[in-house]
Amino acid sequence: MKTCSFYSLLLLLGISLPASSADTRSVATTRSTDAPLGNASTASLWGLSSTEWSRYQQLKLGERGIWSPSLDPLTTLGVEASSDAERRKYADMLVEKEYQRVEKELAFQRAYDAAWQRRFPQLTPVSAAVTLSDIPTHQRLAVFVRENCTACDARVETLLKTGNPLDIYIVDSRNDDTRLRRWALIHRIDRARVGRREITLNHDGGRWLQYGQGRMPAVLEKQGDTWLSVFR
Template identity: 40%
Template sequence: MAESESAPTQRQSTVQSLELSTTERLDPKISRAEQWGLNDDEWQRYQSLMQGIRGSVSPVTLSPIEVLGIHARNTEERRRYAEQWAMMMREDAERILAFQHAYDKAHTRLFPNGVLIDTRALAPSESRRGLAEDLSWQPIDRVLFFTDTQCTTCDAVLERLVSQLEQFDGIDLYLVDVSAGEESRIREWAASKQIDPTWVSEQRVTLNIDAGALDKVTAHTGQQSATLPLLVLWRGEQLTPLPVSRF
């Protein structure tokens, strides 16, 4: 009798374990859907879309809301996803600005007499000008590349620079006509320029909003900030202007 009772008990335990395992596997999916403000049906549709051509042609940073909005089945659905994405981007921009403000205050408080950048190292000395004109890449080199989303000359220079990417550490791209909250424009631009998402995930290429970086760099290198593209070699602690003609 004991043996006949133990078999159902064992089967029941196995079923409960399987149910728990299934629940554990589903929980991350449910939490991710909730994180994006989507219900289960929307999340399943998003996953289905990403298994098709959308997943093949889109950058890895494309959000579920953008995917659903791109493939909206009617005007009302497109409007709803657009509003949802706009709200999330605005909230994210507010968080970023709040943290930046807190960081600025903390840095001033902790390092009241500290100098973050040695302007003497940034000055475009004659020796560094010669380096830029007769450049031989080093593994530590990075290039700061300032451009905008409508600069065809910049696109051609970027294409030639990317062809040499294996010879140096990476490229930091700054979009001067993109503001906080418009991160999706950067992703769309990068995809249109065939920036490999793997490069971005490995930090070989970074995508950045300018946010005043151009003015700060040109103030030290003596370049004309109005002329795009603007390239700067970042080697160790030195910033050196790179002539566009080199590429």
Template identity: 35%
Template sequence: MHYARIQAQMETQRMQKELLYQRAYDEAVGVVVQGQQVVNLKPEKPMFSSSEARLPASGGSGRLALFVASDCAPCVQKANALQQSNTPFDIYVVGSEGDDSKVRSWARSAGIEPEKVRSRQITLNHDEGRWAELQESSDANLGTDLPLALRFANGKWVLQ
């Protein structure tokens, strides 16, 4: 008990000193940056991760991105055509609301082969607002109809 009390006193003193230093540091940062924001805490999420927008070393096209909706017959037809052609592609289910069961249900109803998903020839993804962001981008006249098939080429997304 004696040593526990000594440690408690030492830790309390250490924490008080650390808090005093942190307050002094915060004040110094405020003087140095003069009211500017030091850290942007808003998460900057890229439109597509580097693995989704793979560009081969040769500078050619990346993987195909196919945006689909759960109640879209042409989306199923497009996915099936791509699947039959053995084209590697990434499916983004618009409106899945982060619910994996909606993505899996769409894939089952569309006849997506599980082996192609396991081998990552086809990936199943939540849209997470990407389609809307693409619609709003000034350099992409994509229309509003699904399915939407895009490929990353020459530094931008191109309709396929």
């Protein structure tokens, strides 16, 4: 697994012929009626009122939108909440939303595993496990973790002591580099090791679903074309 940390932005410029005044009025009318409906529909997906959604949109235009451009609505509103009650409210809503998302992902993972067994019963995408003590200290490992995960924290602490090169993937980071930096600070990741590429910090990008077998944390070692799960 290699880090994909480069982003590009393509701006497309289009030129159209002037529309008649009647056409212009028609377009303006359509936009004025469609936009609120779209916002209301999107807000309802997150369990938010139109007022809350408007505040989220305003926050995106300010400092928070610059610091954390990919932050979801519930986290954005929670981080920028003006009271403890508001913070608790959005935290509860986010936990419920995350639970629903994880349940869907795990259900798909189970369906994926079943499909693999039907189509390739003699092969497995991830082979049998190996123990950490069997792995040389120079062997690079892929580590999948989540924020606010006690088991993940303990696993990372153990792995940092082994000295193995680590490619750490933060699941559910939403491509927010701020969350990667915050996680690294909390876990005291050695900047020198990061500078030498002995440790890399990465957005998961769906890799955990493909390789993690539903485990959290998940530690993998690559041998040839096979990924081996690593246990203590």
